[in-house]
Amino acid sequence: xxxxxxxxxxxxxxxxxxxxxxxxxxxxxxxxxxxxxxxxxxxxxxxxxxxxxxxxxxxxxxxxxxxxxxxxxxxxxxxxxxxxxxxxxxxxxxxxxxxxxxxxxxxxxxxxxxxxxxxxxxxxxxxxxxxxxxxxxxxxxxxxxxxxxxxxxxxxxxxxxxxxxxxxxxxxxxxxxxxxxxxxxxxxxxxxxxxxxxxxxxxxxxxxxxxxxxxxxxxxxxxxxxxxxxxxxxxxxxxxxxxxxxxxxxxxxxxxxxxxxxxxxxxxxxxxxxxxx
Amino acid sequence: xxxxxxxxxxxxxxxxxxxxxxxxxxxxxxxxxxxxxxxxxxxxxxxxxxxxxxxxxxxxxxxxxxxxxxxxxxxxxxxxxxxxxxxxxxxxxxxxxxxxxxxxxxxxxxxxxxxxxxxxxxxxxxxxxxxxxxxxxxxxxxxxxxxxxxxxxxxxxxxxxx
Numbered sequence: 001x002x003x004x005x006x007x008x009x010x011x012x013x014x015x016x017x018x019x020x021x022x023x024x025x026x027x028x029x030x031x032x033x034x035x036x037x038x039x040x041x042x043x044x045x046x047x048x049x050x051x052x053x054x055x056x057x058x059x060x061x062x063x064x065x066x067x068x069x070x071x072x073x074x075x076x077x078x079x080x081x082x083x084x085x086x087x088x089x090x091x092x093x094x095x096x097x098x099x100x101x102x103x104x105x106x107x108x109x110x111x112x113x114x115x116x117x118x119x120x121x122x123x124x125x126x127x128x129x130x131x132x133x134x135x136x137x138x139x140x141x142x143x144x145x146x147x148x149x150x151x152x153x154x155x156x157x158x159x160x161x162x163x164x165x166x167x168x169x170x171x172x173x174x175x176x177x178x179x180x181x182x183x184x185x186x187x188x189x190x191x192x193x194x195x196x197x198x199x200x201x202x203x204x205x206x207x208x209x210x211x212x213x214x215x216x217x218x219x220x221x222x223x224x225x226x227x228x229x230x231x232x233x234x235x236x237x238x239x240x241x242x243x244x245x246x247x248x249x250x251x252x253x254x255x256x257x258x259x260x261x262x263x264x265x266x267x268x269x270x271x272x273x274x275x276x277x
Numbered sequence: 278x279x280x281x282x283x284x285x286x287x288x289x290x291x292x293x294x295x296x297x298x299x300x301x302x303x304x305x306x307x308x309x310x311x312x313x314x315x316x317x318x319x320x321x322x323x324x325x326x327x328x329x330x331x332x333x334x335x336x337x338x339x340x341x342x343x344x345x346x347x348x349x350x351x352x353x354x355x356x357x358x359x360x361x362x363x364x365x366x367x368x369x370x371x372x373x374x375x376x377x378x379x380x381x382x383x384x385x386x387x388x389x390x391x392x393x394x395x396x397x398x399x400x401x402x403x404x405x406x407x408x409x410x411x412x413x414x415x416x417x418x419x420x421x422x423x424x425x426x427x428x429x430x431x432x433x434x435x436x437x438x439x
Contacts, residue, residue, distance in 0.1 A: 052297055
């Protein structure tokens with residue numbers, strides 16, 4: 001018997017080891033949501049990010065002149081916009097005061113720099129140099145001056161990993177800014193798409209897409225992208241809408257994390273509504 | 278002999294830093310060359326199939342752990358890639374493989390398989406056009422990685438790395 005197994009091992013040891021390692025990998029795939037695994041990952045990427053942040057600083061310094069010029073231009077444009085918005089704000093406050101509305105749009109912005117990127121077709125993530133110590137929590141949106149970049153996924157003391165919009169695991173409730181139609185947007189490995197959109201919905205190429213008030217992840221309107229085209233589905237009642245993100249994920253370097261997290265109170269209320277005891 | 282195990286680990290860290298900081302700046306249609314895979318193929322050819330399989334497993338584990346991708350996905354793809362690269366580890370032809378364009382071909386083959394397996398297990402949607410997926414997620418990054426791998430056999434003397 002021993003001789004038999006010994007012979008098998010000698011003949012096929014490469015294949016036996018391959019199968020063994022593949023099985024371990026498959027088991028590991030199922031352990032991703034375990035708290036222990038999450039903790040180990042947080043320590044690992046935190047340590048690694050502290051090294052990559054040094055290199056990112058060097059790269060960013062080299063680009064600082066062109067970045068400064070761009071920021072000065074953006075700053076001037078924003079100054080004009082801020083002036084206009086300030087006037088709107090004053091008017092808005094007066095009107096809100098009249099109807100007794102509460103201002104709900106007051107979230108802190110935490111500046112951050114991307115220290116490393118993992119770009120691939122299905123699971124793009126970025127590592128940023130702010131973490132739990134700066135008040136970052138999983139679920140917070142990551143944005144820049146152009147729009148939404150992604151959502152914080154895991155955190156360590158000084159760093160955080162965020163899923164970008166180009167990540168198949170991230171699905172968002174969004175809406176068409178013009179027609180106010182809501183939908184679910186996701187990355188399908190190839191394009192950003194709004195899925196299962198009834199053909200009767202008023203969505204046209206060129207429409208701006210923003211995050212929806214209905215979203216429990218980001219309940220405030222943040223620009224996401226623009227409608228590029230509607231897929232021509234001959235059969236069925238649904239369309240697929242292709243979106244082009246406002247953000248260039250390859251070139252983005254400096255970001256902000258918005259100090260807003262999922263509303264637990266809202267989630268609990270909505271879940272309780274559907275409970276049937 | 279002890280360097281056989283030390284060098285692959287020592288080279289992995291700086292390459293991973295390059296892979297996550299500098300290399301994304303050179304992306305073409307979202308495809309980036311996979312430096313880790315080039316290193317894996319090099320050592321799998323140099324030290325054999327079992328070594329390549331284990332090394333792929335280790336590289337994949339560290340890559341998943343550090344970059345925040347789904348833990349297990351790169352483990353699977355790199356293990357398979359290391360195993361396939363190990364097929365080309367023939368004592369008589371090792372030098373020919375490592376010092377010629379055949380090396381780039383092997384890298385291309387492994388990179389295509391690595392990318393497709395990785396995409397499959399990191400939940401890319403397969404109801405999309407399969408040929409397009411194969412091109413965008415397999416051939417394009419594979420070709421890019423193979424082109425970069427030419428640098429290895431042109432500029433780096435194989436014996437120094439081992």
